[in-house]
Amino acid sequence: MSQNTSSAVMQQRSEPHDSLDDFPTQPWATRALCEHVLSGCYLRNKTVWEPTCNRGHMVDPLGDYFNAVWASDIHDYGLDGAFQHDFLMPFTPHVMKWAMAKPDWIVSNPPFRLAEQFIERARGVASEGVAMIVRTSFLEGIGRYENLFSKNPPSIVAQFSERVPMVKGRLTATGSTATSYCWLVWIKGAGNTKLVWIPPCRKKLERADDYAAYGEVAE
Numbered sequence: 125m126s127q128n129t130s131s132a133v134m135q136q137r138s139e140p141h142d143s144l145d146d147f148p149t150q151p152w153a154t155r156a157l158c159e160h161v162l163s164g165c166y167l168r169n170k171t172v173w174e175p176t177c178n179r180g181h182m183v184d185p186l187g188d189y190f191n192a193v194w195a196s197d198i199h200d201y202g203l204d205g206a207f208q209h210d211f212l213m214p215f216t217p218h219v220m221k222w223a224m225a226k227p228d229w230i231v232s233n234p235p236f237r238l239a240e241q242f243i244e245r246a247r248g249v250a251s252e253g254v255a256m257i258v259r260t261s262f263l264e265g266i267g268r269y270e271n272l273f274s275k276n277p278p279s280i281v282a283q284f285s286e287r288v289p290m291v292k293g294r295l296t297a298t299g300s301t302a303t304s305y306c307w308l309v310w311i312k313g314a315g316n317t318k319l320v321w322i323p324p325c326r327k328k329l330e331r332a333d334d335y336a337a338y339g340e341v342a343e
């Protein structure tokens with residue numbers, strides 16, 4: 125069998141150690157979380173904080189399902205209403221009021237190399253649940269097993285049946301990827317880890333204007 129080595133397919137989201145990991149999430153993947161994974165969580169009157177909001181590609185879809193969305197990022201990408209904040213540092217006064225108010229949920233696509241710390245911090249702040257989209261390979265590793273999964277296993281592992289192409293600095297309607305993603309969800313008081321699959325849903329959940337800012341149209 126011939127191997128597909130096109131640069132899009134080979135995109136591995138590998139970044140220098142100090143990179144911001146600027147790989148935005150296609151909006152349909154966040155809609156898939158709300159429609160297929162959190163559908164029983166009555167999100168309509170809940171608050172959610174997206175602490176790595178970037179250009180708002182998760183913030184927008186979250187706004188369709190939650191009552192209020194708070195947005196921050198370590199870097200200012202120009203998103204209206206977002207605060208600049210390093211999620212792993214002590215809370216600044218702006219952000220303190222959110223942390224004190226305890227958002228019901230924290231939903232994010234954290235920088236890969238800091239995902240474990242993001243999960244730990246988010247679990248300490250959100251009052252109801254935390255959902256993080258991560259590469260499926262995040263599930264393996266002795267360090268992560270010992271530090272995270274053996275002590276605080278997620279309530280739900282939701283594996284995408286489709287690929288979610290992420291490219292640096294923008295959204296793409298057409299890109300492909302060799303990387304598989306899943307949502308990890310921690311819900312306060314939930315029991316043992318449940319493995320679920322997110323059915324094919326990209327076509328249904330994608331909107332024509334999702335990629336408009338990048339001059340692309342959903343296929």
Ligand SMILES: C[S@@+](CC[C@H](N)C(=O)[O-])C[C@H]1O[C@@H](n2cnc3c(N)ncnc32)[C@H](O)[C@@H]1O
Pocket residue numbers: 144145146147148149175176177178179180181182196197198199209210211212232233234235236
């Ligand atoms: C993989 S991107 C995800 C962006 C956005 N959540 C999305 O999915 O479209 C990671 C984001 O984390 C931000 N980031 C990196 N380190 C951070 C930190 N310590 N605190 C807050 N945001 C951080 C980057 O600026 C970048 O926007």
